Amino acid sequence: MTELFADEIMSIAETFSEKLDKIVPLSGSPKQVEWANRIRSKITKNLIMYYAFNSKKGMYFIEMDEDVIKKAERFILSKDKASFWIEHREKDYFQFQRLIESTLYFEEPKEKSIIDKAKAEAIVYPNDQKTKVVAEIIFDDEINEVKVKSEKDQIIINTVKSLHYDWSGKVWYRETVPYKRDVDDRIAEVGNKLLLAGVPIIIWDETIRKKAINGEYEKECFRWVAKNKDKNMISIIWECRSDELYRKAKRLPHAEWENGIMLVPERYYEEIRDFAKLNEFKITPPAEDILSKAEEEENSHIKTLIKKADIKKEKNTELQDILNSSRDVLDDLKDD
Numbered sequence: 001m002t003e004l005f006a007d008e009i010m011s012i013a014e015t016f017s018e019k020l021d022k023i024v025p026l027s028g029s030p031k032q033v034e035w036a037n038r039i040r041s042k043i044t045k046n047l048i049m050y051y052a053f054n055s056k057k058g059m060y061f062i063e064m065d066e067d068v069i070k071k072a073e074r075f076i077l078s079k080d081k082a083s084f085w086i087e088h089r090e091k092d093y094f095q096f097q098r099l100i101e102s103t104l105y106f107e108e109p110k111e112k113s114i115i116d117k118a119k120a121e122a123i124v125y126p127n128d129q130k131t132k133v134v135a136e137i138i139f140d141d142e143i144n145e146v147k148v149k150s151e152k153d154q155i156i157i158n159t160v161k162s163l164h165y166d167w168s169g170k171v172w173y174r175e176t177v178p179y180k181r182d183v184d185d186r187i188a189e190v191g192n193k194l195l196l197a198g199v200p201i202i203i204w205d206e207t208i209r210k211k212a213i214n215g216e217y218e219k220e221c222f223r224w225v226a227k228n229k230d231k232n233m234i235s236i237i238w239e240c241r242s243d244e245l246y247r248k249a250k251r252l253p254h255a256e257w258e259n260g261i262m263l264v265p266e267r268y269y270e271e272i273r274d275f276a277k278l279n280e281f282k283i284t285p286p287a288e289d290i291l292s293k294a295e296e297e298e299n300s301h302i303k304t305l306i307k308k309a310d311i312k313k314e315k316n317t318e319l320q321d322i323l324n325s326s327r328d329v330l331d332d333l334k335d336d
Contacts, residue, residue: 010049016044017040017042017044017048018041020037020040020076021037021041024077024080026040026081026082027081027082028081028082029082032083033082036082036083037085039086043085043091043093046092047093047096047100049093050097071100072100075099119202122204122209123200123201123202124195124200124203124212124213126195126196126198128198130155130197130198130199131198131199133150133155133156133200134150134199134200134201134202135153135156135194135201136149136201137149137190137191137194137203138204139187140173143175144175145173145174145175145176146173146183146186146190147171148171148172148173148190148194149172155198156197156199157172158197159193159197159199160172160194163193165190174186182218184207185211186217187203187208188203188208188211188212189212189217189220191203191208191209192211192213192215192217195212222238223237223238223239223245223282224281224283225272225275225282225283225284226286226287227286227290228261228263232265233263233264233265234263234272234290235262235263235287236252236261236263236264236281237260245279246262248275249275250262252264252268252271253265253268253271254268266291266293267294267298269292269294269295269298272291273291
């Protein structure tokens with residue numbers, strides 16, 4: 001069975017080696033190319049055999065680690081000058097294997113330079129720069145958090161703390177619950193505050209980056225009219241305790257206080273909208289959709305004109321008759 005595997009590997013190695021001169025023709029004089037092709041073919045065949053027998057996935061070349069194969073192929077195909085193979089003709093495939101690995105290792109800085117260029121495009125240095133530490137600002141939409149990543153720096157710490165960010169042990173974060181649609185403004189806000197504090201920042205989105213530079217963001221809203229997940233109700237939510245807001249919200253029709261949230265039936269859409277306007281609450285799109293549907297449903301109801309019953313009341317004349325009767329004292333009431 002092992003012999004069968006070896007034969008298959010040999011066949012694959014020979015086929016690939018023989019096709020090299022057609023896939024990537026070598027440049028040089030005719031005699032140099034002829035000689036270099038023989039060297040390249042032999043080295044390539046031995047390299048394939050080596051990688052195949054040392055594969056983590058088995059003995060088949062085709063089942064080898066794709067990353068290893070691609071790196072080896074990239075190296076072989078990149079050497080398209082006959083002079084290279086002639087100069088390295090005395091190296092065996094073990095030496096070539098080490099050459100490939102060392103070459104690929106030193107190629108890493110090229111990949112890193114791409115990262116550096118990408119960062120250079122996204123980084124903003126303030127005029128009044130006070131630290132060399134750069135703060136990267138991102139949004140984790142899976143857990144709805146704005147995060148600030150950086151090396152330890154007291155200016156950054158003081159700035160993000162002033163915006164109520166918490167420390168996770170690795171990054172500073174600020175939770176933005178799902179009904180808050182002002183994520184871009186929150187990223188722009190912390191970016192703007194850091195820049196004003198003299199901290200260089202990275203914001204990958206160009207539009208948000210400009211908002212941070214120009215200080216163009218809406219003030220954070222802490223009062224929300226939102227859709228309730230569990231009940232067919234509207235949630236009225238505010239941060240920080242306020243007895244005044246509680247009293248006002250509790251006056252809404254059929255309002256219920258539950259787990260720090262005031263719940264109001266959606267059918268009172270008009271009262272809810274008035275409350276939001278008077279008390280500076282924002283209505284989330286899902287909540288507005290529910291209120292609009294409630295309004296449409298009510299407007300679709302067929303109204304019926306109701307008439308009052310025309311009932312003639314009989315006049316009670318008994319009292320009037322007595323009053324109109326003789327004022328003489330009845331005989332049986334007179335004193336003897």
